[in-house]
Amino acid sequence: MPVKSGNSSIRDRTHEFAGITERVKKSFSSQNGPSSSGSKPEEPPRSAVAMQSEFNRRASKIGFGIHQTSQKLAKLAKLAKRTSVFDDPTMEIQELTAVIKQDITALNSAVVDLQFLSNSRNESGPVSSDNTSHSTTVVDDLKNRLMSTTKEFKDVLTLRTENLKVHENRRQMFSSSVSKNPTNPFIRQRPLAGKSAASTSAAPPLPWANEGQSSSQMFPRNQAEGESQPLLQQQQNQQQQEMVPLQDSYMQSRAEALQNVESTIQELGNIFNQLATIVSEHGEIAIRIDENMEDTLANVEGAQGALLKYLNSISSNRWLMIKIFFVLIFFLTIFLFFVA
Amino acid sequence: MVKITALMVLKCRPEGSDPVILVNASDLSNFGFFQRPSVKEFIVFVGRTVAKRIPPGQRQSVQHEEYKVHSYNRDGLCALGFMDDHYPVRSAFSLLNQVLDEYQKNFGDSWKTVQDDNAQQWPYLSEALTKFQDPAEADKLLKIQRELDETKIILHKTIDSVLERGVKLDSLVEKSSDLSAASQMFYKQAKKTNQCCTIL
Numbered sequence: 001m002p003v004k005s006g007n008s009s010i011r012d013r014t015h016e017f018a019g020i021t022e023r024v025k026k027s028f029s030s031q032n033g034p035s036s037s038g039s040k041p042e043e044p045p046r047s048a049v050a051m052q053s054e055f056n057r058r059a060s061k062i063g064f065g066i067h068q069t070s071q072k073l074a075k076l077a078k079l080a081k082r083t084s085v086f087d088d089p090t091m092e093i094q095e096l097t098a099v100i101k102q103d104i105t106a107l108n109s110a111v112v113d114l115q116f117l118s119n120s121r122n123e124s125g126p127v128s129s130d131n132t133s134h135s136t137t138v139v140d141d142l143k144n145r146l147m148s149t150t151k152e153f154k155d156v157l158t159l160r161t162e163n164l165k166v167h168e169n170r171r172q173m174f175s176s177s178v179s180k181n182p183t184n185p186f187i188r189q190r191p192l193a194g195k196s197a198a199s200t201s202a203a204p205p206l207p208w209a210n211e212g213q214s215s216s217q218m219f220p221r222n223q224a225e226g227e228s229q230p231l232l233q234q235q236q237n238q239q240q241q242e243m244v245p246l247q248d249s250y251m252q253s254r255a256e257a258l259q260n261v262e263s264t265i266q267e268l269g270n271i272f273n274q275l276a277t278i279v280s281e282h283g284e285i286a287i288r289i290d291e292n293m294e295d296t297l298a299n300v301e302g303a304q305g306a307l308l309k310y311l312n313s314i315s316s317n318r319w320l321m322i323k324i325f326f327v328l329i330f331f332l333t334i335f336l337f338f339v340a
Numbered sequence: 341m342v343k344i345t346a347l348m349v350l351k352c353r354p355e356g357s358d359p360v361i362l363v364n365a366s367d368l369s370n371f372g373f374f375q376r377p378s379v380k381e382f383i384v385f386v387g388r389t390v391a392k393r394i395p396p397g398q399r400q401s402v403q404h405e406e407y408k409v410h411s412y413n414r415d416g417l418c419a420l421g422f423m424d425d426h427y428p429v430r431s432a433f434s435l436l437n438q439v440l441d442e443y444q445k446n447f448g449d450s451w452k453t454v455q456d457d458n459a460q461q462w463p464y465l466s467e468a469l470t471k472f473q474d475p476a477e478a479d480k481l482l483k484i485q486r487e488l489d490e491t492k493i494i495l496h497k498t499i500d501s502v503l504e505r506g507v508k509l510d511s512l513v514e515k516s517s518d519l520s521a522a523s524q525m526f527y528k529q530a531k532k533t534n535q536c537c538t539i540l
Contacts, residue, residue: 011513015521081496250399253430257481264488271495278502285509292516299523306530313534 010067011288055118059138062110066145069103073152076100080160093160100153107146115139162267169260343370345407345422346383347469349443349462350391352418359391359418363443365465366422367473383422391418399433412436417443431479435472439465 076096079089118135346366350359366383368376386409394400394413402409403425410432411420419436442464472478476486 250430250433254481257430257485261481261484261488264485264492268488268492268495271492271499275495275499275502278499278506282502282506282509285506285513289509289513289516292513292520295520296516296523299520299527303523303527303530306527306534310530310534 055114055121055135055138058110058114058117059142062107062114062142063145065103065107065110066142066149069100069107070149070152072096072100072103073149073156077152077156077159080156080163097157104146104150104153111139111142111146114142162263166260166263169256173256173260342427342473342475343367343424344427344469344473345370345424346387346420347422347439347465348383348387348418348420349439349465350387350418350420352391352394352396352413352416358388361387363462363465365462365469367469387420387422390420394418399436401429401432408432410436412440414440419443428475428479428482431472431475431482434480435468435478438478439468442468 076093079093079096118132118139122132122135344367346364348361348365349363350361352359361384364384364387366380368379371379386404390400390402390409390411391413394411396413396416399410399412402411406424407422408425408427408429409420409422410429411418412433417440419439421432421436423432443462446462446464476483
């Protein structure tokens with residue numbers, strides 16, 4: 001039983017292959033079942049043992065399972081791509097991820113079982129090389145498909161984590177400027193011993209004794225760039241004036257923005273690569289469509305020729321018929337003349 | 341919306357004396373007509389105070405009511421910007437940087453000798469004020485990020501449409517293979533009628 005039940009994403013070229021085998025049979029009149037293209041399933045030999053059909057049934061089940069898993073994976077990929085900061089279908093994604101993982105492990109064990117079965121069958125009973133090559137080919141094909149599915153799963157997971165990271169960064173960028181202000185007054189009052197850990201921004205030693213923040217580790221680095229970090233300022237006695245300590249230094253925010261830009265560009269490059277892959281696949285599909293159409297054209301032309309011949313033969317035969325008729329009538333009249 | 345209210349360039353002498361305002365440009369369209377002079381006075385005063393306090397070679401931001409005053413002192417030449425809270429800090433400082441560069445290009449070192457307020461006119465500053473109301477103009481990084489995001493959205497749409505195209509191509513393949521099978525049947529029928537029965 002060929003492995004094709006329900007696999008609509010896999011091109012089913014069995015009938016083409018069957019046509020080729022018939023043709024080869026006619027031309028060579030040798031044994032059938034050339035194992036030329038190993039990836040296409042062959043017709044099982046007529047002397048199928050029960051285990052052979054069992055093997056095929058299992059293989060077809062596994063293939064169907066792989067196909068279903070890859071469909072679910074496609075859905076998961078779509079969900080992962082479409083996540084935005086506010087509209088995050090996290091629960092669905094996690095459920096789907098768990099389900100897919102389960103499926104993949106189950107399929108893995110099934111494939112291992114299948115291989116074991118085929119090995120055990122090869123050791124016992126009559127061994128035909130076609131059988132063994134067929135079974136090994138099928139098992140290899142299933143393993144490859146499972147591997148590619150797992151790889152896609154991994155890609156989708158990495159994509160999802162990247163998305164989450166980007167969202168976290170964006171959220172931090174927006175929320176940092178809002179949430180810093182309420183916390184600043186408190187920090188200003190406290191003795192700023194703890195500040196040196198938090199503030200990676202350096203500051204040259206201040207004449208103001210209020211702040212103890214004179215960590216100048218990064219000062220040489222900043223001097224090299226010709227800029228320095230913003231500081232905390234003394235509280236002034238003016239009404240309603242409040243100094244905002246700039247927690248995030250200017251340089252830090254610039255570095256962050258640059259990193260964001262770089263990661264965005266990387267994602268863009270990735271997307272372009274995927275686009276290229278998809279379009280090249282489409283190219284192959286288009287070539288096949290073209291072949292099909294050419295076949296159709298050839299068939300229709302042949303059929304047209306056949307019909308034309310038919311028409312000719314009909315019309316010419318009619319002429320013949322008429323002639324025969326006339327000859328018959330002529331003989332009848334002569335016969336009548338002789339009798340009457 | 342983010343807004344710049346005023347831009348100033350001052351000369352900050354070392355501690356102890358008031359800085360001298362070199363150029364001043366402000367956009368007071370938000371205030372009523374009668375409040376404008378007082379707001380202008382206020383801006384001048386706050387600007388002088390902030391510039392006096394800023395040590396040379398540093399950037400600072402001061403929050404006042406609903407405005408932030410960003411100041412950048414470079415070798416005794418100060419640039420100040422009065423912006424609202426939403427204006428991103430980074431773009432503010434890059435804008436001040438640009439202003440200072442332009443000023444030094446235009447006026448060289450002549451500002452060092454100026455003693456009076458508002459002694460110079462500089463139309464660039466008022467143009468800059470209107471141009472940089474949009475923070476993306478001042479900060480190239482913001483602009484790039486914005487454009488990249490738009491590009492990413494467009495690419496996502498592209499990929500979606502390419503996937504649709506793939507689906508349609510698949511259906512085309514199916515139809516063409518069906519067509520080929522049907523034409524094959526047609527051919528066989530025609531051959532059969534030709535060979536099997538001679539003319540009735």
